[in-house]
Amino acid sequence: MTGSRIVSMGHYQPSKVLTNDDLAQIVETNDEWIQSRVGIKERRIADTETVADMAGWAAEKALANSGLTAADIDLVVVATTSSIDRCPNMATRVARKLGITAPGAYDINTACSGFSYALATVDHAIRAGASKNAIVIGVEKLSDITDWTDRSTAVIFGDGAGAAVVSASDEPMIGPVLWGSDPEKGDAIVIEGWRPYIQQAGQTVFRWATFALPALAAEACERAGIKPSELVAFVPHQANLRIIEPLARKLGAPDLIVARDVVESGNTSAASIPMALSKLVERREIPSGAPVLLFGFGGGLTYAGQVIRCP
Numbered sequence: 001m002t003g004s005r006i007v008s009m010g011h012y013q014p015s016k017v018l019t020n021d022d023l024a025q026i027v028e029t030n031d032e033w034i035q036s037r038v039g040i041k042e043r044r045i046a047d048t049e050t051v052a053d054m055a056g057w058a059a060e061k062a063l064a065n066s067g068l069t070a071a072d073i074d075l076v077v078v079a080t081t082s083s084i085d086r087c088p089n090m091a092t093r094v095a096r097k098l099g100i101t102a103p104g105a106y107d108i109n110t111a112c113s114g115f116s117y118a119l120a121t122v123d124h125a126i127r128a129g130a131s132k133n134a135i136v137i138g139v140e141k142l143s144d145i146t147d148w149t150d151r152s153t154a155v156i157f158g159d160g161a162g163a164a165v166v167s168a169s170d171e172p173m174i175g176p177v178l179w180g181s182d183p184e185k186g187d188a189i190v191i192e193g194w195r196p197y198i199q200q201a202g203q204t205v206f207r208w209a210t211f212a213l214p215a216l217a218a219e220a221c222e223r224a225g226i227k228p229s230e231l232v233a234f235v236p237h238q239a240n241l242r243i244i245e246p247l248a249r250k251l252g253a254p255d256l257i258v259a260r261d262v263v264e265s266g267n268t269s270a271a272s273i274p275m276a277l278s279k280l281v282e283r284r285e286i287p288s289g290a291p292v293l294l295f296g297f298g299g300g301l302t303y304a305g306q307v308i309r310c311p
């Protein structure tokens with residue numbers, strides 16, 4: 001096998017909806033400010049669900065959609081930055097829930113670029129012959145680490161999980177990753193200390209994202225041997241519509257399908273790309289086999305992106 005492909009997707013979101021008007025009861029804010037600055041209308045907040053529950057339910061759906069069984073899976077990789085429980089790691093907790101008996105199992109933390117990093121490591125493992133069928137999950141319970149008295153962050157984040165089943169393939173359908181980071185700007189988003197909260201320098205992140213990402217997104221396409229204008233769909237990290245929409249326009253692809261799940265889900269960090277992609281696939285909005293650019297960016301400041309073929 002010379003490559004890998006995403007066979008199927010699945011996602012899970014808590015049923016509890018927190019609207020902008022609900023938030024205005026908690027902190028001094030309003031629907032107009034939130035929608036105009038970040039484009040979010042509402043987000044889902046976990047109630048009794050744990051990180052492992054959400055990851056497990058998303059993975060279960062992806063597995064059910066794949067036609068494979070737990071016995072076929074030999075690798076589980078989880079991207080998360082909000083999991084408080086450290087050991088056993090999230091990947092083995094998910095494997096246990098799904099009855100996957102002896103997989104390679106590890107977690108990755110590169111914040112909001114976590115899913116693209118995790119997908120790349122799974123692709124590399126398959127190409128190296130270390131895995132045939134893997135599950136890769138992005139999951140966050142950011143409500144656990146949100147300061148609900150801080151209006152500058154409380155309005156942004158949400159909870160959820162998305163998962164992909166990735167299998168060996170003769171034709172490489174996950175393109176080479178472009179990954180990197182800007183450690184000098186690491187202080188712009190921090191989750192530090194004992195019982196930490198997310199803190200961010202919003203304008204620093206905004207300026208970095210709007211300045212650096214267009215060239216990086218184009219380079220990820222170049223590595224896959226396609227022009228940005230040939231993309232059919234774009235699924236970036238769901239941080240902010242004011243970042244996503246100009247970035248999508250700069251790709252220059254006519255009729256580009258752009259994920260805008262941030263509007264209903266808020267920013268769910270490592271979960272945002274697989275959740276958004278899973279919904280587009282479920283609604284059959286992207287033709288199977290079409291080139292889709294995934295691009296994650298965030299805490300670190302890290303970034304990673306790759307062109308995949310839609311399952």
Ligand SMILES: CC(C)(COP(=O)(O)OP(=O)(O)OC[C@H]1O[C@@H](n2cnc3c(N)ncnc32)[C@H](O)[C@@H]1OP(=O)(O)O)[C@@H](O)C(=O)NCCC(=O)NCCS
Nearest residue numbers: 029030033037112151152155202203205206239240297298
């Ligand atoms: C966070 C972000 C929406 C803030 O928007 P901004 O235009 O930079 O807003 P500022 O922080 O400059 O604040 C502007 C004003 O709005 C106020 N404000 C902040 N949060 C508010 C809220 N939720 N509701 C109402 N007013 C708010 C501020 O107090 C400030 O008031 P002042 O002018 O009286 O001092 C924006 O910087 C952003 O999207 N950054 C990128 C963040 C991101 O995407 N992070 C994730 C990457 S993974």
